[in-house]
Amino acid sequence: MTDMFASLGNWNWLIFGFILMALETIAPGVFLFWLGLAALLVGLVSFVVTMSWQIQLVMFAIFAAAAVPVWRRLARPKLDASASPFLNKRTEALLGREFTLEKPIIDGSGTVRIGDTVWRVAGPDTPAGTRVKVVQVDGANLTVAVT
């Protein structure tokens, strides 16, 4: 086994890197892809510059750590763009929409009917039947203002 690793020499890093990348498809989101990239880089550098395996290991560690800021810069905006931005954020989809007060807002709390359920809303005291606009959401709490 060790003989085989030794015989393969610098190819070890490339093989290791591709295996890590392949593993990313099986266990996505565990950052293996970036470790694989780091291993590939180490492999490529080792072809150019001869280094002891310890140095190579340390280099791998450094590349792996450096992958984090690189990944954040590259991948974050793309990953955050979702086809359905309001998934599991039902309240945010209500921002700016207008509804009719079902129960008057008394002491800062009233209700509106949205869909087939009742939402409790906060806002300035207003009589029932007034048109109100959702101006702010915080979790399940809607803040409304009179339009």
Add this chain to the structure above:
Amino acid sequence: MSGFDIFAIVLVLLVIATLLAGVKTVPQGYDWTIERFGKYTQTLSPGLNLIVPYFDRVGRKINMMEQVIDIPEQEVITKDNATVTVDGVAFFQVFDAAKASYEVANLTQAITVLTMTNIRSVMGSMDLDQVLSHRDEINERLLRVVDAAVSPWGVKVNRIEIKDIVPPADLVEAMGRQMKAERVKRADILAAEGQRQSEILRAEGAKQGQILQAEGRREAAFRDAEARERLAEAEAKATLAVSEAIGKGDVAALNYFIADKYIKAFGQFADAPNQKIIMLPMEATSMLGSLAGIGEIAKATFGESAASATAAARRGGSVPSSGPTPPAVPPQ
């Protein structure tokens, strides 16, 4: 194996472990809470997230999708003391992962128990009939109460539905009997109504018939009377005409007619096929005197001698009730 060898290996392992600890991929539909030294600091949304390794730990993984809880069966006593078995479902969604994690110890259990107790209080304030027929109202009331109660936990209850309301078997049977009796009653009433209507209609018909008959009789009587009046009028006119004619003409014309009729009547006697014994009353002799009238007619026609004395005696004979008015014989 020098120290540097071991250091390099350990360093690599440490870096990998650190990376795995610091990079967190949160799947869609979940929010993870992060605790720094056990204290909540932030919530991770779905996607790739970085946390500070060794300081931060993933606390709770909260499901942000709408979830369904089965509300287990329970016995509820209604306002009119009927015991019914009720179960239901509740739909809720977490909107604030932090509150749902730390404000309440066991969220689903809390919502379940809260819903169960509220089902009791809402149904306990209603009669059995209301409970069975006003499910929407029950759901609505439950939703309002439970939703208000769970809001401190960052949760919104979207819907509570009562699934099954099962009254005890003997009560169901009684309800069935009541419904049957109700229908039978309705059927009986309808039948009676029908009979009443038909009786009324029949009576109406009979009444109408009688009225029409009476009207017919009245009409007929009126017309009869009219006919008789007309007849009398006609007779009067005829009589008047005859007497006028007599007044204008001679009694001889009258006598002629009488003689004519007399002879015709005798002729009919003669024609009759049975034995003929004609009994002439004493009075008949005076009738025979009218034959003298014939002679007078002859005289009036052929001679200038007036037999007015006898003719005057014969005036005032009865006028025939009908028949043609005799033509007035003009005086020669």
